[in-house]
Amino acid sequence: QVQLVESGGGLVQAGGSLRLSCAASGISFSTNGMTWYRRAPGKQREWVATITSGGSKNYVSSVKGRFTISRDTAKNTVYLQVNSLKPEDTAVYYCKPSGFELWGQGTQVTVSS
Numbered sequence: 001q002v003q004l005v006e007s008g009g010g011l012v013q014a015g016g017s018l019r020l021s022c023a024a025s026g027i028s029f030s031t032n033g034m035t036w037y038r039r040a041p042g043k044q045r046e047w048v049a050t051i052t053s054g055g056s057k058n059y060v061s062s063v064k065g066r067f068t069i070s071r072d073t074a075k076n077t078v079y080l081q082v083n084s085l086k087p088e089d090t091a092v093y094y095c096k097p098s099g100f101e102l103w104g105q106g107t108q109v110t111v112s113s
Helices: none
Strands: 003-007 010-013 018-025 034-039 046-051 057-059 067-072 077-082 091-097 107-112
Touching (some): 018 034, 018 107, 057 067, 077 091
Antiparallel strands (some): 018 077, 046 057, 067 077, 091 107
């Protein structure tokens, strides 16, 4: 059974940083890529970043240079380091493994101006 638990969100001022975590069970990072998405209030879910099973990383243009996706295979955890936060980054952040239509509860990031 695949399970996802996101954590690490919070309330920060603009320019601040957070490290979001996604603890995954029931999947293997050697075969499953992992993606971070976010949903801002009143908006549709947006793709943020992906790390493939081979370790390649891709980002939406609005976060390039500010966000970094990484993984720890020993802990089966994927991270999203979010730096230089802006109010428009305010959203619930979710992780999702490739090949599964499965979502965790998400973690709320709120950036004050």
